[in-house]
Amino acid sequence: MKFFGQVKDGGIDNLLRAYVSRPSNPHQKCTDFDPDRANAYIERSLTGASRLHYEEHLSECAACRKNVVALVRLAEAETPASVAPARETPRFTLLSGAKQMFGALSQPQWAMVAVAVIVAAISVPLLLTRSESRQAASQAVAEPSANEYARSAGAPASPVANPTSETAAPSTFGDATARQREKSDEKTDVLARTAPAASKPTDAPAGVGGVADVSKKLEVSDAVQPVDEQHKSEGKVAQALAQGGAAPTSQVTKNDSDQGRQQQPEKDSTQESRESKAARADQQSNEKEKTARAEEAAAPPSPPSTSEAARGAMKRSPAKLSLRDSNAGTESVRAEQKEFKGKKFSFRDGAWTDKDFDPNKDLPVVTIIRDSNTYKELISKRAGLRSIMERFTPAERAIIVYKGTVYKLIPQ
Amino acid sequence: MTVDEFQHAFQTEIKELLARIQRRYSVSDAEVTSAVHASAKKYLADTLDQTSGNPGPSAESRKAAGEFLSSLNADDLCLATACAKGDDAAWEDFFRDYRSYMVSVARTMTQDAGAAEQLADSTFAELYGLRESGGARVSKFSFYSGRGSLRGWLRAVVFQLSADHHRQSSRLVQTEEPEDMDRLAHAAEKPERRTTTDLDYVRDRYRDAVVASLRQAISDLEPRERLLLAYYYYDEMTLREIGHLFEVHEATISRWLTKVQKRIRKLVEKGLARDHRFNRREVAEAIELAAEQMDITVGDYLLESVPADRKREQPVQSPGGAVIRR
Numbered sequence: 077m078k079f080f081g082q083v084k085d086g087g088i089d090n091l092l093r094a095y096v097s098r099p100s101n102p103h104q105k106c107t108d109f110d111p112d113r114a115n116a117y118i119e120r121s122l123t124g125a126s127r128l129h130y131e132e133h134l135s136e137c138a139a140c141r142k143n144v145v146a147l148v149r150l151a152e153a154e155t156p157a158s159v160a161p162a163r164e165t166p167r168f169t170l171l172s173g174a175k176q177m178f179g180a181l182s183q184p185q186w187a188m189v190a191v192a193v194i195v196a197a198i199s200v201p202l203l204l205t206r207s208e209s210r211q212a213a214s215q216a217v218a219e220p221s222a223n224e225y226a227r228s229a230g231a232p233a234s235p236v237a238n239p240t241s242e243t244a245a246p247s248t249f250g251d252a253t254a255r256q257r258e259k260s261d262e263k264t265d266v267l268a269r270t271a272p273a274a275s276k277p278t279d280a281p282a283g284v285g286g287v288a289d290v291s292k293k294l295e296v297s298d299a300v301q302p303v304d305e306q307h308k309s310e311g312k313v314a315q316a317l318a319q320g321g322a323a324p325t326s327q328v329t330k331n332d333s334d335q336g337r338q339q340q341p342e343k344d345s346t347q348e349s350r351e352s353k354a355a356r357a358d359q360q361s362n363e364k365e366k367t368a369r370a371e372e373a374a375a376p377p378s379p380p381s382t383s384e385a386a387r388g389a390m391k392r393s394p395a396k397l398s399l400r401d402s403n404a405g406t407e408s409v410r411a412e413q414k415e416f417k418g419k420k421f422s423f424r425d426g427a428w429t430d431k432d433f434d435p436n437k438d439l440p441v442v443t444i445i446r447d448s449n450t451y452k453e454l455i456s457k458r459a460g461l462r463s464i465m466e467r468f469t470p471a472e473r474a475i476i477v478y479k480g481t482v483y484k485l486i487p488q
Numbered sequence: 489m490t491v492d493e494f495q496h497a498f499q500t501e502i503k504e505l506l507a508r509i510q511r512r513y514s515v516s517d518a519e520v521t522s523a524v525h526a527s528a529k530k531y532l533a534d535t536l537d538q539t540s541g542n543p544g545p546s547a548e549s550r551k552a553a554g555e556f557l558s559s560l561n562a563d564d565l566c567l568a569t570a571c572a573k574g575d576d577a578a579w580e581d582f583f584r585d586y587r588s589y590m591v592s593v594a595r596t597m598t599q600d601a602g603a604a605e606q607l608a609d610s611t612f613a614e615l616y617g618l619r620e621s622g623g624a625r626v627s628k629f630s631f632y633s634g635r636g637s638l639r640g641w642l643r644a645v646v647f648q649l650s651a652d653h654h655r656q657s658s659r660l661v662q663t664e665e666p667e668d669m670d671r672l673a674h675a676a677e678k679p680e681r682r683t684t685t686d687l688d689y690v691r692d693r694y695r696d697a698v699v700a701s702l703r704q705a706i707s708d709l710e711p712r713e714r715l716l717l718a719y720y721y722y723d724e725m726t727l728r729e730i731g732h733l734f735e736v737h738e739a740t741i742s743r744w745l746t747k748v749q750k751r752i753r754k755l756v757e758k759g760l761a762r763d764h765r766f767n768r769r770e771v772a773e774a775i776e777l778a779a780e781q782m783d784i785t786v787g788d789y790l791l792e793s794v795p796a797d798r799k800r801e802q803p804v805q806s807p808g809g810a811v812i813r814r
Contacts, residue, residue, distance in 0.1 A: 088749045088756070088775070092702075092721050111644030116531075116635035118644075120735055121559065123552075126531050128712075135715035138722070143651070145723045147644055148733060153596060 109143050118147055416467050417460070419476075427473035433482060441482045446470055448488070489540040491518075494525045497545045501557045508562045513570035513578045523569045524557065527633035532556050565634030571615065572629035586642060587612075593643050597650045607653065611646050694774035697766065701759030705752045713748050720745060 455462035570578030617627035
């Protein structure tokens with residue numbers, strides 16, 4: 077038999093093979109073979125002292141040793157079922173159990189299995205965590221498509237110029253990262269956002285595509301207008317997260333579509349609560365700056381910092397289109413309509429939606445929280461918009477297309 | 489220590505053992521205690537000796553006795569005691585539970601169905617006790633101590649009876665081989681062919697010196713180390729089989745063997761240098777030469793001495809001279 081990783085001493089091995097018999101008392105002949113003791117020895121039931129004594133005898137007595145060897149082989153030849161004594165009282169101790177358990181690990185093949193299990197136990201949770209973050213990111217990317225109603229129709233494709241697209245991010249990003257951001261953003265001035273800016277996830281190179289997307293939006297917003305310090309720090313954090321990812325873009329896109337398809341119903345149901353959170357955050361923000369951003373949002377957008385082709389590809393994402401189509405199907409169920417000031421509104425997805433609103437058109441979107449300072453300032457400056465907004469009750473949500481801008485009115 | 493003293497000294501432990509027995513048959517407490525006492529006398533002699541004569545057992549003795557009694561196969565011991573007593577219900581249970589097993593063990597040993605039945609019947613007769621001692625029937629069951637399982641003990645009993653029958657029926661088949669090993673050692677010490685060349689003289693000198701040193705080295709080993717070598721080299725047990733007996737993994741046995749080999753080499757080298765005044769080069773040459781010569785002898789011997797049905801499993805000589813186990 078081959079030794080286990082040991083260097084066998086060939087010379088001594090051969091010598092022993094030739095010589096080992098009964099070194100002392102070679103003429104001893106034991107005729108008193110004790111089956112009871114031999115069986116106890118084989119079954120390892122002998123205690124320390126009696127075992128040592130018997131082993132000493134066996135080392136000298138070839139006859140007894142020969143019988144013991146034969147009995148060992150006989151016992152091993154039996155099947156495991158027959159070896160187990162039918163009436164034997166189980167004698168299981170903690171120590172024996174531990175020995176049995178860890179004794180198996182001393183065997184090389186089981187030791188390898190144990191190592192593999194340990195590696196799997198460590199790596200699987202890590203992978204799952206990473207997968208969750210990807211899901212969250214892809215959910216974040218898919219969210220804008222779910223909220224396509226927030227886009228306005230007919231605007232030129234320059235959404236980047238529209239400021240404050242960050243506002244709804246905490247409410248639409250259903251992941252932990254977004255929630256963290258939501259908490260930290262409670263005092264952040266985030267009023268409006270641009271839907272196109274939120275539809276550029278494919279530019280993100282990282283596994284945390286959604287976060288990367290946010291960071292890009294932040295960068296774009298920074299380029300257009302001054303953003304408060306908190307936004308800047310947010311952008312840096314998000315950018316760092318985006319750089320930390322490693323998944324290919326195609327994979328992120330795939331995840332986006334899949335996750336978006338799966339998570340859309342859930343997002344719809346929780347959308348209202350999320351937006352109310354965002355509303356509270358908005359209320360605590362700097363109202364004047366919000367107003368300024370809202371006004372700027374109405375202005376013509378500047379050229380995008382990212383390629384139009386990329387955004388176009390994203391807009392044509394089958395997953396998003398299918399989501400949009402399915403939403404449209406469900407929206408038509410509601411027959412309630414409102415009409416005033418020459419504008420028609422239909423109730424879709426829990427919001428009164430302007431007939432002029434076309435989610436396929438990249439119009440700047442401004443989110444307004446009812447009765448907030450921004451709201452008051454806005455309606456004081458734009459009487460036409462005021463007459464429309466005041467038609468809705470404080471608890472109602474509305475999407476209004478007014479002078480090339482989509483105003484998303486949400487309750488407090 | 490008498491049974492009464494034993495019962496008095498370890499009353500609590502005996503009660504616990506009695507409580508463990510599921511079926512008592514017609515065996516009384518006193519009879520079980522007597523059987524346990526016999527077992528303790530055999531395997532716990534030192535503890536009983538220390539306790540005997542003292543007002544009570546020491547904590548150490550009580551612990552040892554407690555561990556011993558708790559490790560006994562109480563149900564098996566009670567069944568064996570009942571069978572030895574001639575309890576019909578016990579015999580019925582025994583027959584039902586162990587008859588087929590004994591026949592299968594016998595068949596494994598005899599390789600013949602008829603002979604197996606015969607061996608099993610003989611064993612049953614021994615267990616019942618056909619022989620009488622002092623007018624009383626002596627059952628083989630009275631030798632069961634409960635230390636191991638009843639099933640394992642029956643296997644050993646069947647094996648012993650089989651070996652006895654075999655020895656009686658055929659004198660041509662040798663079941664014990666120490667004499668053969670003696671002849672082997674003798675052959676190794678004094679090779680048949682004698683030459684007068686200088687080279688052969690040197691070889692013989694080396695050989696004698698190595699054999700003497702080796703004998704001394706082996707006798708200097710611990711009993712367990714000698715047993716390990718005997719199991720491996722003489723009984724040709726596998727590492728796994730030896731590991732089973734020593735309650736360690738075969739890899740551990742492999743390490744132990746390597747360790748023992750190293751130790752023997754050191755002892756042999758020391759012996760050659762000390763007793764035969766060999767220098768380092770001569771020591772190395774002597775061991776190498778002796779190993780080569782003795783190995784050939786052993787290979788031939790082993791293949792000749794083993795029964796025909798085991799020859800396939802015996803070590804064979806590789807073309808390079810190394811011994812290979814199949």
